Amino acid sequence: xxxxxxxxxxxxxxxxxMPAIGRNLEGPRLMQMNAIxxxxxxxxLTLAAPFTLxxxxxxxxxxxxxxxxxxxxxxxxxxxxxxxxxxxxxxxxAGGVLGKKVEVLVEDDKGDPADTTNAVSKLIxxxxxxxxxxxxxxxxxxAGAPVANSAKVPMVTHNSTNDKVTQVGExxxxxxxxxxxxxxxxxxxxAKIIKAKTAALITDVNSDYSKGLGEAFVAxxxxxxxxxxxxxxxxxxxxxxxxxxxxxxxxxxxxxxIPGYYTEVALILKQAKQLKIGSVFLGxxxxxxxxxxxxxxxxxxxxxIVTHYSPDQKSPEVEKLLKAYQAKFKRDxxxxxxxxxxxxxxxxDALKRAGKVDSLALRDALAATKDLKGATGTITIxxxxxxxxxxxxxxxxxxxxKFVESVKP
Amino acid sequence: xxxxxxxxxxxxxFMGINIILAVSLNLINxxxxxxxxxxxxxxxxxxxxxxxxxxxxxxxxxxxTLAGAMLAFLFGLLLGIPILRLKGDYLAIATFxxxxxxxxxIVNFDDVSMKLAGYVGMGDLWPKEITRGAxxxxxxxxxxxxxxxxxxxxxxxxxxxxxxxxxxGRAISSIGEDELAAESLGINTARxxxxxxxxxxxxxxxxGALFAHWVTFIKADLFKIDxxxxxxLMVVLGGMGSLSGSVLGAVVLTILPxxxxxxxxxxxVIYPVLLILLMLTRPxxxxxxxxxxxxxxxxxxxxxxxxxxxxx
Numbered sequence: 001x002x003x004x005x006x007x008x009x010x011x012x013x014x015x016x017x018m019p020a021i022g023r024n025l026e027g028p029r030l031m032q033m034n035a036i037x038x039x040x041x042x043x044x045l046t047l048a049a050p051f052t053l054x055x056x057x058x059x060x061x062x063x064x065x066x067x068x069x070x071x072x073x074x075x076x077x078x079x080x081x082x083x084x085x086x087x088x089x090x091x092x093x094a095g096g097v098l099g100k101k102v103e104v105l106v107e108d109d110k111g112d113p114a115d116t117t118n119a120v121s122k123l124i125x126x127x128x129x130x131x132x133x134x135x136x137x138x139x140x141x142x143a144g145a146p147v148a149n150s151a152k153v154p155m156v157t158h159n160s161t162n163d164k165v166t167q168v169g170e171x172x173x174x175x176x177x178x179x180x181x182x183x184x185x186x187x188x189x190x191a192k193i194i195k196a197k198t199a200a201l202i203t204d205v206n207s208d209y210s211k212g213l214g215e216a217f218v219a220x221x222x223x224x225x226x227x228x229x230x231x232x233x234x235x236x237x238x239x240x241x242x243x244x245x246x247x248x249x250x251x252x253x254x255x256x257x258i259p260g261y262y263t264e265v266a267l268i269l270k271q272a273k274q275l276k277i278g279s280v281f282l283g284x285x286x287x288x289x290x291x292x293x294x295x296x297x298x299x300x301x302x303x304x305i306v307t308h309y310s311p312d313q314k315s316p317e318v319e320k321l322l323k324a325y326q327a328k329f330k331r332d333x334x335x336x337x338x339x340x341x342x343x344x345x346x347x348x349d350a351l352k353r354a355g356k357v358d359s360l361a362l363r364d365a366l367a368a369t370k371d372l373k374g375a376t377g378t379i380t381i382x383x384x385x386x387x388x389x390x391x392x393x394x395x396x397x398x399x400x401x402k403f404v405e406s407v408k409p
Numbered sequence: 410x411x412x413x414x415x416x417x418x419x420x421x422x423f424m425g426i427n428i429i430l431a432v433s434l435n436l437i438n439x440x441x442x443x444x445x446x447x448x449x450x451x452x453x454x455x456x457x458x459x460x461x462x463x464x465x466x467x468x469x470x471x472x473x474t475l476a477g478a479m480l481a482f483l484f485g486l487l488l489g490i491p492i493l494r495l496k497g498d499y500l501a502i503a504t505f506x507x508x509x510x511x512x513x514x515i516v517n518f519d520d521v522s523m524k525l526a527g528y529v530g531m532g533d534l535w536p537k538e539i540t541r542g543a544x545x546x547x548x549x550x551x552x553x554x555x556x557x558x559x560x561x562x563x564x565x566x567x568x569x570x571x572x573x574x575x576x577x578g579r580a581i582s583s584i585g586e587d588e589l590a591a592e593s594l595g596i597n598t599a600r601x602x603x604x605x606x607x608x609x610x611x612x613x614x615x616x617g618a619l620f621a622h623w624v625t626f627i628k629a630d631l632f633k634i635d636x637x638x639x640x641x642l643m644v645v646l647g648g649m650g651s652l653s654g655s656v657l658g659a660v661v662l663t664i665l666p667x668x669x670x671x672x673x674x675x676x677x678v679i680y681p682v683l684l685i686l687l688m689l690t691r692p693x694x695x696x697x698x699x700x701x702x703x704x705x706x707x708x709x710x711x712x713x714x715x716x717x718x719x720x721x
Contacts, residue, residue: 139630205517
């Protein structure tokens with residue numbers, strides 16, 4: 001259609017305006033552009049088809065999920081998506097909630113705070129969702145939460161541990177623990193389980209997560225009678241940590257706490273082993289990824305990790321999750337998978353208790369969540385709308401993360 | 410009937426902010442021909458200054474916006490003088506460095522200022538948290554009004570249009586065409602380059618302030634080179650040296666990622682492919698160096714001519 005319209009109007013313009021040489025050059029180029037346009041339109045139509053047709057029929061309960069499906073932290077977004085999808089399948093297979101099927105509308109946030117506000121707004125206004133799940137990065141949730149809160153739509157994050165997230169307003173909840181709890185628990189583990197008297201810190205200066213954990217660790221460790229020997233820092237994507245580690249070697253500590261993500265941590269552990277630093281290394285949920293063991297290999301042996309979940313913890317919920325993951329995705333669930341899976345169950349449980357599909361009633365029900373058994377522990381939502389639950393301590397031994405104990409100081 | 414939902418308002422807000430950013434960067438990159446990658450840095454200065462002034466000091470929004478913009482202007486002026494001696498790639502690297510310095514300064518501001526205050530014996534008086542470093546700056550007073558954003562977008566376009574049309578603007582454009590020739594004509598190139606850099610910075614600061622009070626949460630990471638490149642894309646896509654082109658570029662590049670949401674995780678695959686196709690088919694940008702008004706006028710004359718040709 002476009003082609004023919006252009007072809008008829010083309011020559012007339014050329015005759016009057018374009019010189020003869022221009023016609024020879026311009027003609028084929030126009031055709032080429034039209035061909036590109038036509039292919040593009042066709043591509044968009046074919047790609048769009050499955051997404052618009054995949055709407056579930058009948059009346060459903062719509063829940064939005066804002067996740068980083070693209071960008072730097074897309075891996076966590078995809079894990080979250082899998083966890084939520086699995087939970088929804090199970091819930092719907094068991095008859096749904098309030099006699100209706102649950103439908104989850106997923107929106108990408110690129111791991112970008114500004115994009116999160118758009119995604120949240122779209123789900124609420126265009127998707128007409130009753131509640132929201134997500135997002136992953138704390139900075140994204142902090143930007144998206146005010147939108148949800150002012151629209152009075154409850155938002156439950158499974159992965160944003162920044163203390164400030166739930167302080168945005170009374171519609172914002174989370175099913176994971178917070179940075180200050182995680183930092184304090186790490187200090188408790190250092191003092192009581194590893195029995196350390198002195199500790200050193202290696203933090204990522206640009207990371208809110210690293211900073212939050214580090215501050216809480218220092219406060220709690222001092223309270224428990226320990227002393228901090230030194231604090232050094234790095235930046236995300238650094239590869240050489242020898243200057244920081246040499247400094248640490250000069251002021252030996254029983255424990256070195258590294259609140260960071262596994263990519264840098266693996267390199268730090270390796271380089272620390274080369275420098276023969278004898279301290280016990282300790283980290284938090286940023287370490288909890290199979291890639292850490294791959295990248296650091298035997299350098300990770302003997303380290304401790306404070307996290308949300310362990311597949312070794314023998315509970316019926318964990319076993320059910322492991323089995324379902326192997327059946328559906330042919331892999332073991334990572335910590336983000338388990339957290340996202342649980343958050344969907346928290347939502348379904350609250351919907352049941354709310355008794356109706358209504359954001360306000362759902363908010364009150366979410367706030368009243370008590371002793372819900374999930375794969376990441378027993379979840380109770382406290383007054384600050386955070387999950388009160390125990391942290392899991394893991395120890396790396398022989399290339400495996402082994403469950404040590406579950407602590408709640 | 411098409412109903413304007415909060416979602417559409419949200420996208421419109423970012424569109425307005427992007428218009429301010431793109432139009433102001435076009436003055437530097439398009440008209441003056443100085444390749445700057447530092448626009449996000451100026452935006453960060455405006456955003457943080459205004460946010461701190463409204464939240465911690467209780468300033469009214471307009472005053473805080475102007476203060477943030479003025480600070481960005483001063484930065485542009487002071488740093489423009491040494492930086493603009495460079496050309497081409499070197500200038501791009503230096504301006505990128507400039508925006509990185511701003512970002513790192515924001516992240517480390519509290520620690521460093523605390524220590525400095527300690528040295529002069531004011532440690533107890535100095536506030537512990539000013540920029541809150543890597544933690545990000547939350548709970549900024551909300552100013553959710555399209556009127557503010559589009560008011561400023563209008564002011565930006567109007568001011569820049571008048572600058573471009575003034576004799577100073579002609580001087581600036583001549584630098585963009587050929588700096589050496591401009592200099593030999595007696596134009597004080599250093600002065601005009603710095604001026605255009607600082608004016609661009611001023612409006613980037615305004616955009617930052619508007620952004621901070623709309624989103625209510627800012628973080629130094631938001632103003633990385635990615636943001637500068639995003640703005641640059643709008644300018645290049647719209648056409649370097651065309652103000653209405655920048656507006657068009659900002660509109661297209663704000664709507665496009667939203668429109669592509671239906672592709673979920675494929676969104677950021679399709680987006681760059683579309684950009685490449687657009688640049689292949691229109692390497693000079695959507696409008697090139699022309700303004701929308703002249704393009705429309707051109708269409709009319711063309712139609713009239715062809716009508717005349719058909720009549721004869």
